[in-house]
Amino acid sequence: MSRHFVIDGQRVPFExxxxxxxxxxxxxxxxxxxxxxxxxxxxxxxxxxxxTVNGRHSAACxxxxxDGAEVENNSDVLMAQRRTLLQMLFVEGNHxxxxxxxxxxxxxxxxxxxxxxxxxELTHLYPKREVDASHPDVAIDFNRCILCELCVRASRDVxxxxxxxxxxxxxxxxxxxxxxxxKLGDSQFDAGDKAAHVCPVGAxxxxxxxxxxxxxxxxxxxxxxxxxxxVAAQEDYNG
Amino acid sequence: xxxxxxxxxxxxxxxxxxxxxxxxxxxxxIGVQQVFSHVPSxxxxxxxxxxxxxxxxxxxxxxxxSFLHTQPRGLYDLLISDNIVxxxxxxxxxxxxxxxxxxxxxxxTREDGVVSLGYTSCTGMGDQGPAALVNxxxxxxxxxxxxxxxxxxxxxxxxxxxxxxxxxxxxxxIQRRDLLLDNDLQEGAAIDAVVSRGAEQxxxxxxxxxxxxxxxxxxxxxxxxxxxxxASAAERVxxxxxxxxxxxxxxxxxxxxxxxxxxxxxxxxxxxxxxxxRGFLYLRAEYLYLLEDLQQELQRRRDANLLGEAILGQAxxxxxxxxxxxxGAYICGEESALIESLEGKRGIPRIRPPFPVTEGYRGxxxxxxxxxxxxxxxxxxxNGAEWFRSRGTDDSAGTKLLSISGDCxxxxxxxxxxxxxxxxxLHDCGAEDVQAVQVAGPAGQxxxxxxxxxxxxxxxLSTGGSIMIFSRQRDLLNVxxxxxxxxxxxxCGFCTPCRVGTTxxxxxxHKVVSGHATSEDLVMMERxxxxxxxxxxxxxxxxxxxxVLDGMEKFPELFAARLKSTSFEPAFDLDAALEEARxxxxxxxxxxxxxxxxx
Numbered sequence: 001m002s003r004h005f006v007i008d009g010q011r012v013p014f015e016x017x018x019x020x021x022x023x024x025x026x027x028x029x030x031x032x033x034x035x036x037x038x039x040x041x042x043x044x045x046x047x048x049x050x051x052t053v054n055g056r057h058s059a060a061c062x063x064x065x066x067d068g069a070e071v072e073n074n075s076d077v078l079m080a081q082r083r084t085l086l087q088m089l090f091v092e093g094n095h096x097x098x099x100x101x102x103x104x105x106x107x108x109x110x111x112x113x114x115x116x117x118x119x120x121e122l123t124h125l126y127p128k129r130e131v132d133a134s135h136p137d138v139a140i141d142f143n144r145c146i147l148c149e150l151c152v153r154a155s156r157d158v159x160x161x162x163x164x165x166x167x168x169x170x171x172x173x174x175x176x177x178x179x180x181x182x183k184l185g186d187s188q189f190d191a192g193d194k195a196a197h198v199c200p201v202g203a204x205x206x207x208x209x210x211x212x213x214x215x216x217x218x219x220x221x222x223x224x225x226x227x228x229x230x231v232a233a234q235e236d237y238n239g
Numbered sequence: 240x241x242x243x244x245x246x247x248x249x250x251x252x253x254x255x256x257x258x259x260x261x262x263x264x265x266x267x268x269i270g271v272q273q274v275f276s277h278v279p280s281x282x283x284x285x286x287x288x289x290x291x292x293x294x295x296x297x298x299x300x301x302x303x304x305s306f307l308h309t310q311p312r313g314l315y316d317l318l319i320s321d322n323i324v325x326x327x328x329x330x331x332x333x334x335x336x337x338x339x340x341x342x343x344x345x346x347x348t349r350e351d352g353v354v355s356l357g358y359t360s361c362t363g364m365g366d367q368g369p370a371a372l373v374n375x376x377x378x379x380x381x382x383x384x385x386x387x388x389x390x391x392x393x394x395x396x397x398x399x400x401x402x403x404x405x406x407x408x409x410x411x412x413i414q415r416r417d418l419l420l421d422n423d424l425q426e427g428a429a430i431d432a433v434v435s436r437g438a439e440q441x442x443x444x445x446x447x448x449x450x451x452x453x454x455x456x457x458x459x460x461x462x463x464x465x466x467x468x469x470a471s472a473a474e475r476v477x478x479x480x481x482x483x484x485x486x487x488x489x490x491x492x493x494x495x496x497x498x499x500x501x502x503x504x505x506x507x508x509x510x511x512x513x514x515x516x517r518g519f520l521y522l523r524a525e526y527l528y529l530l531e532d533l534q535q536e537l538q539r540r541r542d543a544n545l546l547g548e549a550i551l552g553q554a555x556x557x558x559x560x561x562x563x564x565x566x567g568a569y570i571c572g573e574e575s576a577l578i579e580s581l582e583g584k585r586g587i588p589r590i591r592p593p594f595p596v597t598e599g600y601r602g603x604x605x606x607x608x609x610x611x612x613x614x615x616x617x618x619x620x621x622n623g624a625e626w627f628r629s630r631g632t633d634d635s636a637g638t639k640l641l642s643i644s645g646d647c648x649x650x651x652x653x654x655x656x657x658x659x660x661x662x663x664x665l666h667d668c669g670a671e672d673v674q675a676v677q678v679a680g681p682a683g684q685x686x687x688x689x690x691x692x693x694x695x696x697x698x699x700l701s702t703g704g705s706i707m708i709f710s711r712q713r714d715l716l717n718v719x720x721x722x723x724x725x726x727x728x729x730x731c732g733f734c735t736p737c738r739v740g741t742t743x744x745x746x747x748x749h750k751v752v753s754g755h756a757t758s759e760d761l762v763m764m765e766r767x768x769x770x771x772x773x774x775x776x777x778x779x780x781x782x783x784x785x786x787v788l789d790g791m792e793k794f795p796e797l798f799a800a801r802l803k804s805t806s807f808e809p810a811f812d813l814d815a816a817l818e819e820a821r822x823x824x825x826x827x828x829x830x831x832x833x834x835x836x837x838x
Contacts, residue, residue, distance in 0.1 A: 123810045169305075177295065
């Protein structure tokens with residue numbers, strides 16, 4: 001007998017060592033997520049992939065799959081909780097979708113649509129954050145960073161450059177660039193780095209290119225994220 | 240404070256002292272901070288280069304810990320303990336007096352670079368506050384006279400070593416003794432027990448004693464040790480968690496001061512049982528004043544063959560203990576965050592599993608135990624399970640040290656058998672007209688008088704030791720606000736619900752306290768709080784909303800009394816929002832205010 005768990009009534013098989021997220025994705029079951037990218041070691045920080053396993057809340061991306069477990073993913077309660085988590089991410093930064101080049105191909109926006117988040121009810125924090133345009137090919141808009149640490153992980157684990165790190169604590173947590181000036185242009189960052197191609201939002205953006213794919217025809221304009229998956233896996237948006 | 244030293248020399252010394260090991264980064268940075276009152280930019284590059292780390296990595300570590308800085312602090316870095324109990328004894332007023340006397344705003348460094356003033360989380364002196372730290376050395380029992388005296392010493396540039404010693408006096412303040420504090424341990428008796436009777440029999444004794452972790456979580460100590468012993472590995476590690484950061488607790492301070500010998504005996508016992516060769520004492524930065532004595536005690540034990548190689552002549556029983564300092568981060572009391580910190584990193588709690596007992600410090604099986612737990616283990620090894628079971632309840636064997644502070648006549652450390660009721664405790668410490676008792680710190684529970692028959696035990700009110708008492712004269716909403724501010728300051732920032740939720744809760748609560756909230760805001764606080772409870776990465780996030788949720792449940796009338804009757808109120812003060820416009824237009828007449836019509 002192969003091992004399996006049940007997610008919202010559907011049997012999902014898994015291999016030893018897989019997480020709930022791994023097995024669900026392999027079986028074509030979408031669990032909302034932002035900091036997770038199957039190419040990297042799971043992180044568990046955004047908490048959007050929170051499911052219940054045998055009644056207990058846990059983040060699917062870091063929870064080992066267990067034989068016979070009952071997993072709840074699409075319940076009303078979990079979707080409501082995800083909407084609040086998404087709102088937290090929106091009010092924590094400065095996210096102006098209509099003025100963002102990533103609009104329509106942004107995972108934060110797409111997951112928010114998928115979960116039915118319509119308007120932020122929480123108090124906006126309006127942090128003062130910078131835009132770093134010092135690099136010739138790539139700009140960083142820190143206003144949009146959601147601290148998923150995918151660029152940190154990619155630069156460390158794939159590029160072997162450690163261009164990024166996290167500093168600060170609590171609500172002051174922020175992304176830093178490894179150079180004496182703290183500017184991307186003075187770092188070893190290159191547009192060909194893996195770290196340039198994993199940002200789920202519009203924080204790391206290529207310069208000299210704008211709206212190649214028109215609004216209305218973009219990745220998540222056409223189909224929901226539950227069907228097309230992560231933007232990082234789409235070549236058109238990360239070339 | 241010795242600025243004539245060169246950055247290069249200081250770093251060369253520190254790197255040598257810490258074995259050129261990148262895992263000791265935090266200790267090296269603390270050393271640089273102590274000498275230069277910050278970590279200068281040149282030091283960042285030098286250390287990063289020598290340890291094959293990146294500059295950004297170092298910035299990340301410095302940015303995480305409250306007591307590390309990249310900008311110079313004053314020669315005298317003063318931090319006033321901002322716990323609610325310190326506030327109740329006048330700490331805020333004293334900080335104001337000091338600010339005025341020295342001409343420096345709280346949160347800033349004076350222009351001449353002589354003095355910095357700020358607030359810090361509870362420094363563990365709740366029984367002898369108001370308290371503060373000067374260059375991490377504890378100041379206690381502050382009064383307006385002492386503030387005058389301190390300001391004078393600073394203006395004279397008197398070296399800290401020449402300040403009057405009474406300013407730094409920390410009294411033990413033990414008010415009640417029982418099993419642990421009333422009995423002594425013959426030196427080496429616990430270690431001898433494991434050497435002569437063997438690890439299996441010792442584990443059996445420990446299991447029979449029913450000893451559970453004294454940090455608050457209550458995990459069975461024998462089981463933890465057994466898991467670690469059974470994990471296959473070439474090296475195992477014992478860690479003592481002396482990062483006593485829960486606001487209102489200070490009993491480990493007393494144990495570290497008076498009972499270091501028994502603590503180290505307990506750690507060595509653990510090493511003998513699980514087969515560890517390396518031990519760490521992780522000491523919170525606020526207890527820096529204890530460091531020298533602790534180091535001396537370690538040396539004394541090495542000289543007595545109670546530490547080092549072939550302990551008590553037993554070939555192969557090699558074990559030694561290093562002391563690592565914290566640097567101002569409450570989260571490092573969580574065992575996996577503590578291990579990250581021991582490894583020189585940001586104190587972010589790890590993903591579990593794997594648990595520290597199988598993969599801890601540098602991936603090695605690691606036991607992390609509280610100070611009190613290790614001392615209790617040593618006493619059980621010497622005196623037996625029955626002796627320990629003579630106190631407490633079936634599920635909570637033995638005694639518990641409580642740190643009692645707030646509105647009572649006799650604050651201090653009390654050792655009680657588990658099962659003692661709050662009523663008894665309040666009577667013994669001379670607390671009258673009590674409105675509420677906060678058990679287990681801000682992350683714990685607020686208990687109203689109707690529940691004072693409840694008892695201290697794992698099966699009822701579980702606590703690491705913090706008991707704060709509030710009389711009917713206190714505004715409990717101030718207490719809830721203080722606790723919410725604490726969690727904003729101490730959230731590690733890793734997961735969304737805790738990082739953002741703590742700040743959003745703080746803002747909503749402020750809206751309530753300032754009289755701008757409606758019942759809708761209470762509903763939102765409930766929603767945010769239960770989300771934090773269910774979705775956070777670690778225990779800090781899961782309990783950070785407790786003060787608000789618990790307060791609304793146990794004392795709903797306090798919240799209701801502050802509400803506006805309208806159905807909606809903006810989250811900000813409309814009139815205050817006009818201030819910038821008033822300044823630009825140079826107006827301050829009635830018409831420039833909301834009440835005046837805003838024309």
